[in-house]
Amino acid sequence: MxxxxxxxxxxxxxxxxxxxxxxxxxxxxxxxxxxxxxxxxxxxxxxxxxxxxxxxxxxxxxxxxxxxxxxxxxxxxxxxxxxxxxxxxxxxxxxxxxxxxxxxxxxxxxxxxxxxxxxxxxxxxxxxxxxxxxxxxxxxxxxxxxxxxxxxxxxxxxxxxxxxxxxxxxxxxxxxxxxxxxxxxxxxxxxxxxxxxxxxKRLPDSQLAVLQILKVLNMPDARINDVASVLQTDPQLSYKLLKLVNSAAMGFVSVVSSIPHAIMLVGLDRLRSWSNLIALGKLQHKPDVLREQAVVRAHLCKAMVFAWPGLDEDTAFTLGLFSLLDAFFDHPLTEICQQLHLPESLTQALLQHQGDYGLILATTVAMEKGRWEEIDWPLLQGLGLEPADMERHYLNALHTTRELFGQLGG
The missing domain is CATH 3.20.20.450 (EAL domain)
Structure with missing residues (x-):
């Protein structure tokens, strides 16, 4: 402490x-x-x-x-x-x-x-x-x-x-x-x-409200009804989610008009990932560049995870997004993870860069900072990820993030 x-x-x-x-x-x-x-x-x-x-x-x-x-x-x-x-x-x-x-x-x-x-x-x-x-x-x-x-x-x-x-x-x-x-x-x-x-350190009310949303959304045993309930009680969150689901990029023929319908079409894990992103956007005292940095990390982690057998793309997205929670809340990441009760694999990856998810996050941070010498290239190449692939994934993450912010209205 x-x-x-x-x-x-x-x-x-x-x-x-x-x-x-x-x-x-x-x-x-x-x-x-x-x-x-x-x-x-x-x-x-x-x-x-x-x-x-x-x-x-x-x-x-x-x-x-x-x-x-x-x-x-x-x-x-x-x-x-x-x-x-x-x-x-x-x-x-x-x-x-x-x-x-x-x-x-x-x-x-x-x-x-x-x-x-x-x-x-x-x-x-x-x-x-x-x-x-x-x-x-x-x-x-x-x-x-x-x-x-x-x-x-x-x-x-x-x-x-x-x-x-x-x-x-x-x-x-x-x-x-x-x-x-x-x-x-x-x-x-x-x-x-x-x-x-x-x-x-006492959190301001705005930060406390966001932390409570993240806690419910990311409970390991959260059910569809739990997630739908917390989303439906936040009009701003619900509006932005439905706006995203109904964007041209999603390509749905009919208009999605409810959170339960969105969960059914898009899937609980993906909707949870987007909800995490939008919830962090409610911390309006934080600069846009911080939010952009977190989302770029999220998309880069998600892109890399496809080279790892048995890992989940939405968990990888959350990993990158949550890697800057200490900056969002001005609070030690250790304490935030304790309050959120995240899955152990995600907590260890965030705090100590342990396990496969931890290696993905460490690689993402090294890419972001331009520290190529810190990246375990032999391991990545063994998984089929060459330096050119990583550079392409990073540029795609930047492009996808800017597109996503446009769909969400900034």
Whole structure:
């Protein structure tokens, strides 16, 4: 992570009885105040900031390493849960949320979606007990208990609910050993670790929207309906795609008037490749020459792939197009690939020039920069690609790119 970036959030580890990290609580930066007044005014926004930072700006895998993220849920977020994978998130119910009928119903709905639920800052009082049948984890603030000695009794009293008990704000070895003997399953506090900043660079809204489109389009297991849905919700993208499909160069007799029809005629992979291109064109603050450079690379990679048995032309096109994503987003290519969840072969080719696709990209970049000495000519010639062929492919890529931009209206 670039240490010159700003801290977007903080994280504090949650450990099990063997002091192994099993999750992280994610905290807003600056760390929220632990008062009801602060939560009433700023709590919704703080949770929103954490969710955006963790799942969009940085990437949840990078933040938690695949472990669950414990995130504060205000009443608003309880009734309007984010559409995020339930296996990656533990909803941490703030202690101020009352066990009224509406909240209990919202908790039941949250459980149906598969979320685990933790009750935050339990202090031994009777009111929150009505929530116990609907939660999985009780977080006990040991600093707020009237007497730490009452902890074993609390756990024993409610053992019928099958709950996990988390001792939070553990600050000494003695406190850890006492909570362990009392029956706590999970632990959190300064004794183990202070909250640590997680650094990142926030994407502008325009870039974030484009990244979300690319993510859905390029999921390895994306279905036709998934791709059609994301295209149909973006009028500009749909218009430009249909304009391209209906251009004279495509040669269709009848007019194609819908995205599903276009997918049927053109094919999902090709339409996905074009969609990637048009989506990047929505980043209007980027110069046209950058977009042209990416598309030339895409067409050159696609031209070269026909010499390789078993490789896919549309994957090669995406490879060349995405090779400049770091310049489009002003963000490290490693982090962008993590957020897009691209196929492993494509990721390795982009980041390390590994595999056959990686060799194609390395050759394309060398051609672009005029570094002919860096090209593995014996290998290319063994595949039937002579220097004259490569020069012709490069000139054709330039010509095709300019034609394509003309069809798209620039």
């Amino acid at each position: 670039d240490n010159t970036s700003l801290p977007l959030l903080a994280r504090q580890p949650i450990l099990n009885r063997r002091q192994k990290v099993v999750g992280y609580e994610l905290l807003c930066r600056p760390v929220p105040q632990d008062t009801r007044q602060w939560q009433d005014v700023f709590g919704d926004h703080a949770t929103s900031e954490v969710l955006i930072s963790a799942f969009n700006d940085i990437g949840i895998d990078q933040v938690t390493g695949g472990l669950p993220a414990f995130i504060n849920f205000t009443r608003h977020w309880l009734h309007n849960p984010p559409m995020l994978p339930s296996n990656r998130l533990v909803a941490e119910l703030l202690e101020y949320i009352e066990p009224d009928a509406e909240n209990l119903q919202a908790l039941q709905s949250l459980r149906k979606f598969g979320y685990r639920i933790a009750l935050d800052d339990y202090q031994g009082d009777a009111a929150p007990v009505a929530l116990f049948p609907l939660v999985d984890i009780i977080k006990v603030d040991i600093r707020r208990l009237p007497d730490l000695a009452m902890l074993p009794q609390l756990i024993e009293e409610h053992k019928a609910h099958g709950l996990k008990w988390l001792a939070e704000k553990v600050e000494t070895q003695e406190e850890f050993e006492f909570c362990l003997a009392a029956g706590c399953d999970l632990f959190q506090g300064y004794f183990f670790s202070h909250p640590a900043n997680v650094y990142g």
